[in-house]
Amino acid sequence: MKKKRITLKDIARETGVHVSTVSRALDPIERKSITDDVANRIQAAAERLGYRPNRIAAGLRTNRTMTVGVMIPDITNLVFPPILRGIESVLEPLGYAAIIVNTDSERDREVRLLDVLRDRGVDGIIHAAVLRSDPSIARAAQDGLPVVTLNRKVEQSTIPSVVNDEDAGICEMLRHLKELGHTRIAHIAGPQELSTGQLRLSAFRKAADDQAIEVDEALIRVATRFNEEDGARCLLELLDGGNVFTAVLCANDRLALGAIEALRDRGIDCPGQISVSGFNDMPLLDLIRPKLTTVRIQQYEAGRTAAKLLMRLVNSAEDDAIPLETVLPVELVARESTAPVAAGGPSSR
Amino acid sequence: MKKKRITLKDIARETGVHVSTVSRALDPIERKSITDDVANRIQAAAERLGYRPNRIAAGLRTNRTMTVGVMIPDITNLVFPPILRGIESVLEPLGYAAIIVNTDSERDREVRLLDVLRDRGVDGIIHAAVLRSDPSIARAAQDGLPVVTLNRKVEQSTIPSVVNDEDAGICEMLRHLKELGHTRIAHIAGPQELSTGQLRLSAFRKAADDQAIEVDEALIRVATRFNEEDGARCLLELLDGGNVFTAVLCANDRLALGAIEALRDRGIDCPGQISVSGFNDMPLLDLIRPKLTTVRIQQYEAGRTAAKLLMRLVNSAEDDAIPLETVLPVELVARESTAPVAAGGPSSR
DNA sequence: TTATGTCATGCAATCGATTGCATACACGGA
């Protein structure tokens, strides 16, 4: 039942030429070194027989698989699907396919999955997992495997990276809150072992400093995970700590959504009494009330950019200067969850 | 700079044996045919040199790539990431990796991407794209490529499929609404060129019939896409058509969310005046008010089941009887968007 | 001691495409 695969040899037999001639006739670049007549006959035979090149065999010889690896923490995290579509939008037209693996941000999984990719001979890797410092990926890059990182830099390496301008996003959000009259601004930070968590917290500190906003350490809570539960927990801790604040800048949307839920449970109005802001502008956000003020990150574009960079690395001439860092702009999206500070000004609760 | 890859030949030279001996020593099954002493020396050398098998070369010889293809319509659709994690949870421990492609439900893309997968010599395909009837995937299966479909069956084929019990879900939801006193129940159906859209509409008709609920064709609107805009549009058409109804059973959650938004815009209370139900139980649903009553589908489990089936196909003994259809149970999740019909009973608007 | 059997290991073909080099043929000029 199993239909036999058509190979170059079959076409060679059919057209009475040598396999190498067939190989050349079917290669758009080499084709010109073959008589048109012969090349056409070969082409016709290939189509008639339904020839499909065996990339495995070609890959063994050429050391190119036309496949790249993509490492992300978790595909169920809403930010990643658009990134993947962005990557695919670049790779697919060029004939590349992607093997996607989820690291769950675990070091040993990451190491193991990196081997999974290397064993399959991927031509390059886009690494969007957010563990800080990572010797294995750096080693892979040193071994000559093209690597691009997304949303995080590997310290002291020459691995090109694509990052969103998170600093600017935090800064703009802080300015937005300040302009609404807020002065007592809390921050629910993300996990500090993730680079986004760490980055946004330090950006918050720096932006506050720049804008002469006092940073009360009591108003900073660090979440252990980027989810609603932890956002709610942190907000309740802020409230129960007897702190005075009129706005909460959260390190991502899910923390913000959890915070808003916690406020609702306590009967505190958002944005009437307390403003809340998020980060990422994840999908479906405009279905949730109040609509969340957040910072939009160009996920799709980031994926595209990373993929284009990788393609340049993979096919690079020696003299092609690859930018080491590409920063993509972000955009503040003011919706309903932030509002001018209430008339009476901040009061203790 | 580029470090040379370690091959069997390197280990053979190092240990003074033939490559075939090395190959056998490193194969857990063949290992027993080798003297322990030699096998250990080889093992040690392999580890010392950091040997990693070249799956490309092995694949050429054995025609196994330890890679499978996964075809889905669109990874940014929330139902698919959990399915992929389910698939991965089965494949990864067995040493398989997945190449994921998005078809966007377009026939020519689907055909092209199928070739992308076949060219890379995938050992099998999990097909979760929902176009009805599809000659190319059937042909692939006939050529001997193991294929499993998810959430849709290819007509008149022997391709094993995994489906969720959508009929039962629709039926239960209808019973739920009936028990709340609703008799005039509208249906916002999904696109009829997608199998889920079609399936759920016919399930609705059948369930209504079984439960002696009158089906008013004027109360059935067919959306052209599974999104909020179309849900809203369909609901407004229902309202503006001067129809009388107290509940809307929607073919998926996004249509339902759009419908609820449209109701809100019109100042109609949900569930006070009109109940709305969804389908799928997508993530983040409990953040949206009113919390949507819906049917929970086991996405992760469906992915696992499909992957397990595929693994059986790939490694099947001839006499292994593969179930042609696996139906997974669904679960009604009653939340806040459905309520008893208002006291006065249905009234025209 | 020889025959027989067993088991470990080596040999070489194979998978399918690519590619540097060799060869053969055509054509033009002297």
Next chain:
DNA sequence: TCCGTGTATGCAATCGATTGCATGACATAA
């Protein structure tokens, strides 16, 4: 007619691992 040049095509090695078969060593039994 002969040589030179160019170009179309063939030849064969190669990529790295797998595997059927051959071989050789050693042991046991006759």
